[in-house]
Amino acid sequence: xxxxxxxxxxxxxxxxxxxxxxxxxxxxxxxxxxxxxxxxxxxxxxxxxxxxxxxxxxxxxxxxxxxxxxxxxxxxxxxxxxxxxxxxxxxxxxxxxxxxxxxxxxxxxxxxxxxxxxxxxxxxxxxxxxxxxxxxxxxxxxxxxxxxxxxxxxxxxxxxxxxxxxxxxxxxxxxxxxxxxxxxxxxxxxxxxxxxxxxxxxxxxxxxxxxxxxxxxxxxxxxxxxxxxxxxxxxxxxxxxxxxxxxxxxxxxxxxxxxxxxxxxxxxxxxxxxxxxxxxxxxxxxxxxxxxxxxxxxxxxxxxxxxxxxxxxxxxxxxxxxxxxxxxxxxxxxxxxxxxxxxxxxxxxxxxxxxxxxxxxxxxxxxxxxxxxxxxxxxxxxxxxxxxxxxxxxxxxxxxxxxxxxxxxxxxxxxxxxxxxxxxxxxxxxxxxxxxxxxxxxxxxxxxxxxxxxxxxxxxxxxxxxxxxxxxxxxxxxxxxxxxxxxxx
Amino acid sequence: xxxxxxxxxxxxxxxxxxxxxxxxxxxxxxxxxxxxxxxxxxxxxxxxxxxxxxxxxxxxxxxxxxxxxxxxxxxxxxxxxxxxxxxxxxxxxxxxxxxxxxxxxxxxxxxxxxxxxxxxxxxxxxxxxxxxxxxxxxxxxxxxxxxxxxxxxxxxxxxxxxxxxxxxxxxxxxxxxxxxxxxxxxxxxxxxxxxxxxxxxxxxxxxxxxxxxxxxxxxxxxxxxxxxxxxxxxxxxxxxxxxxxxxxxxxxxxxxxxxxxxxxxxxxxxxxxxxxxxxxxxxxxxxxxxxxxxxxxxxxxxxxxxxxxxxxxxxxxxxxxxxxxxxxxxxxxxxxxxxxxxxxxxxxxxxxxxxxxxxxxxxxxxxxxxxxxxxxxxxxxxxxxxxxxxxxxxxxxxxxxxxxxxxxxxxxxxxxxxxxxxxxxxxxxxxxxxxxxxxxxxxxxxxxxxxxxxxxxxxxxxxxxxxxxxxxxxxxxxxxxxx
Numbered sequence: 013x014x015x016x017x018x019x020x021x022x023x024x025x026x027x028x029x030x031x032x033x034x035x036x037x038x039x040x041x042x043x044x045x046x047x048x049x050x051x052x053x054x055x056x057x058x059x060x061x062x063x064x065x066x067x068x069x070x071x072x073x074x075x076x077x078x079x080x081x082x083x084x085x086x087x088x089x090x091x092x093x094x095x096x097x098x099x100x101x102x103x104x105x106x107x108x109x110x111x112x113x114x115x116x117x118x119x120x121x122x123x124x125x126x127x128x129x130x131x132x133x134x135x136x137x138x139x140x141x142x143x144x145x146x147x148x149x150x151x152x153x154x155x156x157x158x159x160x161x162x163x164x165x166x167x168x169x170x171x172x173x174x175x176x177x178x179x180x181x182x183x184x185x186x187x188x189x190x191x192x193x194x195x196x197x198x199x200x201x202x203x204x205x206x207x208x209x210x211x212x213x214x215x216x217x218x219x220x221x222x223x224x225x226x227x228x229x230x231x232x233x234x235x236x237x238x239x240x241x242x243x244x245x246x247x248x249x250x251x252x253x254x255x256x257x258x259x260x261x262x263x264x265x266x267x268x269x270x271x272x273x274x275x276x277x278x279x280x281x282x283x284x285x286x287x288x289x290x291x292x293x294x295x296x297x298x299x300x301x302x303x304x305x306x307x308x309x310x311x312x313x314x315x316x317x318x319x320x321x322x323x324x325x326x327x328x329x330x331x332x333x334x335x336x337x338x339x340x341x342x343x344x345x346x347x348x349x350x351x352x353x354x355x356x357x358x359x360x361x362x363x364x365x366x367x368x369x370x371x372x373x374x375x376x377x378x379x380x381x382x383x384x385x386x387x388x389x390x391x392x393x394x395x396x397x398x399x400x401x402x403x404x405x406x407x408x409x410x411x412x413x414x415x416x417x418x419x420x421x422x423x424x425x426x427x428x429x430x431x432x433x434x435x436x437x438x439x440x441x442x443x444x445x446x447x448x449x450x451x452x453x454x455x456x457x458x459x460x461x462x463x464x465x466x467x468x469x470x471x472x473x474x475x476x477x478x479x480x481x482x483x484x485x486x487x488x489x490x491x492x493x494x495x496x497x498x499x500x501x
Numbered sequence: 502x503x504x505x506x507x508x509x510x511x512x513x514x515x516x517x518x519x520x521x522x523x524x525x526x527x528x529x530x531x532x533x534x535x536x537x538x539x540x541x542x543x544x545x546x547x548x549x550x551x552x553x554x555x556x557x558x559x560x561x562x563x564x565x566x567x568x569x570x571x572x573x574x575x576x577x578x579x580x581x582x583x584x585x586x587x588x589x590x591x592x593x594x595x596x597x598x599x600x601x602x603x604x605x606x607x608x609x610x611x612x613x614x615x616x617x618x619x620x621x622x623x624x625x626x627x628x629x630x631x632x633x634x635x636x637x638x639x640x641x642x643x644x645x646x647x648x649x650x651x652x653x654x655x656x657x658x659x660x661x662x663x664x665x666x667x668x669x670x671x672x673x674x675x676x677x678x679x680x681x682x683x684x685x686x687x688x689x690x691x692x693x694x695x696x697x698x699x700x701x702x703x704x705x706x707x708x709x710x711x712x713x714x715x716x717x718x719x720x721x722x723x724x725x726x727x728x729x730x731x732x733x734x735x736x737x738x739x740x741x742x743x744x745x746x747x748x749x750x751x752x753x754x755x756x757x758x759x760x761x762x763x764x765x766x767x768x769x770x771x772x773x774x775x776x777x778x779x780x781x782x783x784x785x786x787x788x789x790x791x792x793x794x795x796x797x798x799x800x801x802x803x804x805x806x807x808x809x810x811x812x813x814x815x816x817x818x819x820x821x822x823x824x825x826x827x828x829x830x831x832x833x834x835x836x837x838x839x840x841x842x843x844x845x846x847x848x849x850x851x852x853x854x855x856x857x858x859x860x861x862x863x864x865x866x867x868x869x870x871x872x873x874x875x876x877x878x879x880x881x882x883x884x885x886x887x888x889x890x891x892x893x894x895x896x897x898x899x900x901x902x903x904x905x906x907x908x909x910x911x912x913x914x915x916x917x918x919x920x921x922x923x924x925x926x927x928x929x930x931x932x933x934x935x936x937x938x939x940x941x942x943x944x945x946x947x948x949x950x951x952x953x954x955x956x957x958x959x960x961x962x963x964x965x966x967x968x969x970x971x972x973x974x975x976x977x978x979x980x981x982x983x984x
Contacts, residue, residue: 105560125554227561260563344604
């Protein structure tokens with residue numbers, strides 16, 4: 013089943029798209045249980061190497077798949093994702109199923125409710141196969157910051173899968189599930205998608221409900237799919253997207269109708285290549301990554317798009333603003349893990365000491381580092397210089413990108429400056445943070461962005477190209493992504 | 502805002518000093534559900550039953566604003582003559598076990614209401630700085646040595662109150678004495694009740710008062726170091742705590758020292774304030790706009806609709822009673838008890854306003870009084886004035902009316918109440934005089950003071966003999982006529 017058997021240091025296998033699987037299950041040509049069993053076998057065979065999952069829900073999943081088959085047999089339509097196995101990043105709440113954020117502080121915690129995206133997946137007939145590993149509380153770009161150990165890149169087990177949705181990206185790349193959900197605060201879907209050679213979407217902020225996504229940085233977090241194809245990404249986006257009254261920041265509209273626009277082509281579309289994110293001045297960028305991005309731009313031009321280079325000067329300043337705003341919000345969001353109500357508790361002689369002991373033992377180094385950074389950024393006397401200034405940069409960026417989108421339908425850049433790097437290679441936090449430079453702008457602006465696999469780079473590892481769209485610009489973004497996918501094939 | 506000063510209350514401080522008071526009142530809003538979730542907002546109930554994942558702040562949950570809380574906040578703003586504006590919710594970050602998220606959602610830089618004022622019945626005007634929305638915390642019970650968190654053996658937390666909507670109404674430092682502070686709290690309370698925003702139950706903690714107190718030399722306009730007194734949870738303790746604290750400040754100044762800015766707690770039993778945490782070491786709350794919520798920007802149209810639906814406020818209702826002939830003091834009490842509609846109803850039936858207000862002031866501080874039928878009250882007053890009932894009988898009949906809702910005529914008949922005629926009364930009086938010759942001769946020779954006392958003796962004897970059915974007024978007249 014896996015290439016591991018061939019002595020190669022990789023775990024991958026050929027797969028059908030979710031769109032095709034659902035179609036076959038809905039028309040009865042294959043059963044949901046058969047499909048699921050193949051995926052569960054793949055997990056059994058390969059996950060001891062990859063370690064994509066914190067929890068595999070084989071029994072629950074088989075029961076659910078049986079119900080899907082019964083519905084099909086009874087002539088009912090279980091929905092657009094009928095019988096499609098889906099892996100969930102372990103920061104998405106699942107009723108009565110452990111949801112850990114890969115943190116000791118939440119180990120064994122079982123939420124009493126499902127996240128809205130989980131409810132919607134189930135209503136569409138999807139089968140939840142398990143919960144995937146992540147950097148603790150989604151803080152990281154390699155999935156090495158998990159309290160339960162790192163996930164490995166299925167294309168090279170000595171390499172990281174990216175992060176923080178590294179478990180989800182690896183699960184799709186390894187063929188453990190055709191679809192996974194991740195969350196993207198500064199690139200946590202797109203960067204691991206690029207490093208694992210899969211498609212990763214961060215929708216417009218407010219396009220997908222955050223209810224039940226355990227918050228890292230509330231103004232930046234979005235849930236999105238990791239898939240093998242752009243078509244699968246579009247389908248899952250339409251299933252999970254749209255207004256949710258439980259999320260006040262949810263846009264009161266249905267999702268953008270991307271599926272029916274996918275094949276409209278790119279003739280005449282205006283594509284801007286962001287100079288600051290696509291040139292050799294970008295810190296730590298690999299020439300192969302720049303080459304693939306240039307080839308993608310050229311190919312789009314050849315396919316009929318108008319492609320130009322465009323300067324967005326504030327785009328590189330995004331990284332500094334992001335590393336003020338995200339930790340600031342995190343310092344507040346993570347305050348509740350105090351040992352009083354749920355999760356781990358360490359004893360202490362009084363309440364304050366108990367809270368301190370719980371947090372000291374419960375959080376890993378990176379989480380502590382960001383809580384301290386964020387607390388500092390919000391402190392009296394520093395607020396204006398750090399948090400306040402970062403908000404100004406954010407506003408400036410939004411304005412600059414909005415202006416650029418007056419002239420362009422979508423923008424192009426690499427998804428990550430580099431391909432998958434060896435475990436332990438980026439032990440210095442700053443080196444790791446720089447990885448997010450291409451992805452954070454879309455989180456700060458709230459705009460949609462998608463990473464599409466486009467060839468390979470150093471050591472034959474996958475490269476991802478990022479297509480960014482304006483607010484609610486999912487349709488032009490998906491059209492270009494679909495074109496790139498076709499070109500890359 | 503210029504503060505109209507009225508006849509000032511007697512100073513509580515040594516000559517040359519005056520007290521400066523600002524109040525922060527937290528009032529729970531009378532909504533069905535909590536501020537940001539659909540968990541019920543109700544007092545009492547077994548611990549941790551009025552909760553849901555959102556009000557417990559469970560990971561992944563998000564707040565969704567209760568529109569009714571906004572409407573009530575706007576009502577309050579309008580009643581306090583505030584500017585109602587676009588507002589933003591902020592997070593106030595600090596660790597406390599009874600706060601599920603370890604931050605409180607509040608309003609900081611942009612409150613929903615700002616810059617209002619409230620005119621008190623005495624005529625004083627108190628400036629309102631802001632009236633903003635926030636969520637309440639849960640309640641901790643510390644089980645152990647002293648009942649305080651620091652040395653508790655263990656603590657129990659009840660989150661039923663967590664997330665209940667609160668309005669915090671902050672005055673300017675315009676209040677000039679403890680009596681005025683009480684008057685402000687009373688007036689605010691009756692307004693909140695009148696507009697349906699709060700149940701006014703201070704004893705259940707649904708209205709809580711913090712007082713900022715400082716002193717200064719009379720006539721000065723400086724604002725000296727203030728202390729914030731917490732836990733002032735009854736009208737009586739509002740006055741006592743302010744008086745205690747102001748005197749403490751004066752004593753310090755007169756001893757050549759000065760108070761330090763701090764939060765102090767009112768100890769009702771000991772009758773004193775005690776230092777809490779010092780403000781210099783105050784926590785840094787690291788406020789920032791809550792990214793889970795969007796700004797609240799009520800449309801002018803909505804505000805106008807709310808304004809149009811506002812009930813009449815206590816001040817206007819007092820004016821109505823005074824215009825109808827009532828005294829200002831009686832009008833204030835009648836409105837304070839919510840009995841002004843009853844009074845006006847009885848007047849419409851032709852009742853005498855003085856008699857009606859006398860009953861409202863003296864005999865109707867009871868539950869259910871607002872359920873009385875205005876026409877029954879009018880009949881009662883008529884029976885009393887016509888002599889069909891004595892005032893003592895009327896009082897008894899009134900009590901039964903509140904309990905049973907029966908008409909006064911029926912109650913009087915059931916009880917066999919009929920006014921005694923004068924000759925019968927005079928005969929009884931004569932017999933009391935005959936049985937008490939010493940007292941009578943003292944009475945005849947006495948000065949007014951002693952005579953007043955003995956008059957009570959003779960009236961009392963007759964009352965006793967008639968089991969209270971005698972008309973006291975008539976009896977007094979008869980007694981005087983015998984001199």
